[in-house]
Amino acid sequence: MSEDRNTNKEKGLPGGKQGGPMGSLGKPVEKAKNFKGTLRRLVQYLKPQRTKFLFVFVTASLSTIFSILGPKIMGKGVTKIGEGLGAKMMAAQAGKAVPSLDFTYISQIVLILIGLYIISAAFSYLQQYIMAGVAQKTVYKMRKEVDEKLSRLPLKFFDARTHGEILSRVTNDIDNISTTLQQSLTQLITSLVTIIGVIVMMLSISPLLTLIVILTLPLYMVVTIKIAKGSQQHFAAQQKSLGELNGLVEEAYAGHKIVKAFGREDETFARFNTINEKLYQAGYKAQFISGIIMPLMRLVSNLGYVIICVIGGVFATRNMISIGDILAFIQYSRQFTQPIVQTANIANIIQSTIASAERVFELLDEVEEVPDAIEAKIVPFPKGHVRFENVDFSYEEEEELLKKINVDVKPGNTIAIVGPTGAGKTTLVNLLMRFYEISNGRILIDGIDIRDIKRGSLRSMFGMVLQDTWLFNGTIFENIAYGREDATEEEVINAAKAAHAHHFIKTLPEGYNTILNEEASNISQGQKQLLTIARAILANPVILILDEATSSVDSRTEAYIQKAMTELMQGRTSFVIAHRLSTIRDAELILVMNQGSIIEMGTHNELLAKKSFYADLYNSQFTGTSIEVV
């Protein structure tokens, strides 16, 4: 799994004023639903940094202006050289002494230019220096807000979404925003200033030539729009094939064993090839079309260049323009294309950034868990008396899952929850710990409605050992100590001993300091369960929630787990998702669940006497009398 992070962020060239590859032109752009509103909200985020942004804006503009002045001034120098050259020729023709070039003037120009360029570079550096922190701090804050928001959202939210979906908002989307703030924004500023500045400078040299350059603008637009239109269908086809291909690959790999068992490798490969070929066809066309944008842009730019050379040349012969001005003009017209293309590009980038921001804001706007009441209590010494009174519950509004549930559990009792897989046995757990809110009735612990207890206090009464053994990327010691914040080393080791985990931990080369890797694949499934039991023992809760299912565990470990669980249950109120007959038979109360709701409850003997669902279940799972074995 360590690779689903590979969500290719195409970072442009760092600090690139020259603009990255042109790949994004012509690709369909993702659009935000509410562009204006999202933009306004995003701007709000930037407000604390407003002075810095202003400063960045000013320095970026100044830097651009200073560098734009360059060619014009240099043109003056070149003109002077040209004039000097003319004077020389005249002198030579007239047979007079050949005058030297006006080096005092030229050296002045050179010094001015050096000064200009240094100032421009300084401002540009200043701008990037300030910007370095601005964007990063903004997205830091945004990430932090999202994380805090996640911790306040009810579990319902997480059930309805895949982890990938949520992760992608915190990483890809926020990253997208970060890149835009970091690069595109200043690029946009410099591009706009450049466009205006260049036009002004060109006008000051020759309005007619400027007009010619501006006349090439529609050509750029025609090229861009035509290409964007032409490529859209291929990009769409490419995207579609890519989706199909990913689907096929996922399915084929997930079902690898079945593909092999039924000898379907060839057919699968043939299907793959068909889609791969489609992807290739669409892909190279899309790539080709977006690949010709650059050459065509260059053609238009060269067209302008040639026209300027020719007309400028003709003008020069009539002394309507100086040579230096032609040089300056050529430089300006070359500088003109870049920012225009870039602005078009950035417009697209901003669109997709706003779409990203919208997704992030959507998450920030989700409805939160009901906050703890102000007068919520803390139960200092809970006894573990649990009572359901007329509890109704449903995940979705329409279908009611639990209706009028009344259960009374005395301290220290064991409640077995049984039912086929997928019967919703975890529903009860979710309700007890107030991961979900019940619709009607109330749940009492030691006579207090759980909604009147602080969530923290309520949840600290519980210990959980679930089948999905969640451990985090840290040492074994830290993972056990997760059960209680202030646990000492001795307590942790004692808990591990009580959970029969001490022995296996000691056999690991690093012992308690063994770092569990990302999927905790360096210890076995059963060992993981022992660790979660140790964690629960350390937490020392009054009420336990246990899942007995022990899948893929070797028999010796299983025996340990069983023993540890039994010891753990001593003297605590326990809700057990039961799989062992002994547990079920010894339970004070059995809750039989099917399709999400409690359908029967009672003791083992009572339920057997009823001869209904439980009896069926019991017979099919634990006895063989009524089964016809093949």
Next chain:
Amino acid sequence: MVKLFRLLKPFTAYITAVVVLLFVQVISDLYLPTLMADLVDIGIVNKDINYILKTGGFMLLIAAGGTICAIIAAYLSARTSIGFGKIIREKLFSKVESFSLHEFDKLGTATLITRTTNDVNQIQQVSVLILTMMVTAPLTSIGGVVMALQQDISLSWVLVVVIPVLFTIIGGTLFRALPLFKLMQEKLDKLNLVLRENLTGIRVIRAFNRKEKEKVRFDEANADLMQNAIKINLIMAALMPAMMLIMNLTTVALVWFGAIRIDSGAMQIGSLLAFIQYATQILFSLLMLVMLFIVIPRAQVSAVRINEVLETNLDIKDPVKPVTVTDGKGLVEFKDVSFRYPGADQPAINNLNFVAKPGEVTAIIGGTGSGKSTLINLISRFYDTEKGSILIDGINVKDMSQKGLRAKIGFVPQKTVLFSGTIAENIRYGKQDATLEEIKHAADVAQATEFILSLEEGFNHTIAQGGANISGGQKQRLSIARALVRKPDIYIFDDSFSALDFKTDAKLRAALRPEIEEATVFLIAQSVPTVREADKIIVLDEGIIAGIGTHAQLLNNCRVYRELVASQLSEEEVG
């Protein structure tokens, strides 16, 4: 990366053409300033408007020619780079398809998927960049130098000074920044890791009231990431301004020293203008080239991961001359079979000997980790035995082709896997040329007909990816039907009735009996009731056979079996 480039062989002609075309295009681009120099030096100085127009027309022609070359090059390079991606993808997929379970598990499904999709796309994108910018940039700088030299040789010393300075600054910056770029990825991973743990462990975190602690953990990773990013930005902040400054100062220097040369009559003014433009072009393309090198390490990571897959040696290969059996009935024999997972100290299966006959049900029982599923996987040769041999109708499975072997087996896995497609297609997966009658019959036996007909479009109902739109029990019944339609000699039911409710289970078993009467049937189970009426029960315990026999026999002579029974059945039911 370089290893992958070998796959580009079929495109050699294209690539050569691309390089040639781009070279022509670069030359044409570079030729323009020279023409402009002529236009100035001859046309303007002599006030020859005709010459100016003629040169202008020629320049247009050159520009157009260059564009045509560039367009053709774009076409060929698109076909090459996208085709390159296609070939890698194809190679990867076919390689992974030939993996045995062992090779497959070694890498893992998730990463194999990423490698076949994302990583290939990454390589494809970089090859696009290489075939366009990375070809043009050096060509432009070389061409630029040549052209600049033609204009004036002695001014070139300016470039000789500037280029090393440029490289030093870029090199110095990258030297400091690249390690940070790498760290960036690590810090991003760390942040993702914390976040993912927060998502997967949400119940535990809330149950143990550790929200605050997790918040701190996230914040640490978040702040760490931010600080690293700021550090990079601060380093990179100086780069672009410095580059621009160098380029601008180069131009200024050229004007100054050019003026001196013009003054001495050694140079024309048009040449100076052309030289300045060449110098800018050279410096820009060098800059571009260096920047592109930043992309390479990222693609390198992908390339390494792709190569790892492509270079994995297959440990299960078909024999050169596979033996085919047509008249067999499906007699399965295990002779001294041992197997251990790679790297394990203990064999998962140790010295197994038994015979499973056609017309009999052979049940295999044992706790988790006792080796039941391993045994099954060995029959289908998903793994190869370490010692001993498995014979089917007297022939070693290693002497058969894998396809031929598996064609004899109808396998119903523990974890149901269906494919997207219609229900009929899913059942037909077991037998490609199955008629509708056969499919319907198989569904009947598997007790699936009733629910299939209740669905919209019945057998043509489309199953979503992973079978998300039908229930676990329904999936399991389709999986059974898929094996039944095959009418194989050997059936393997690997804990295949777990998701069925009691009544369906009973009906299914009754319907199944006549269907599989003549076949060799393996029935893997955790619980005693499922197996107690089998013809033969094999009790596995930590990889060895603890007992073989009928229920009654085993109760008498097998301690492990008695323990299993005692833990699952109540006293009165044992007898």
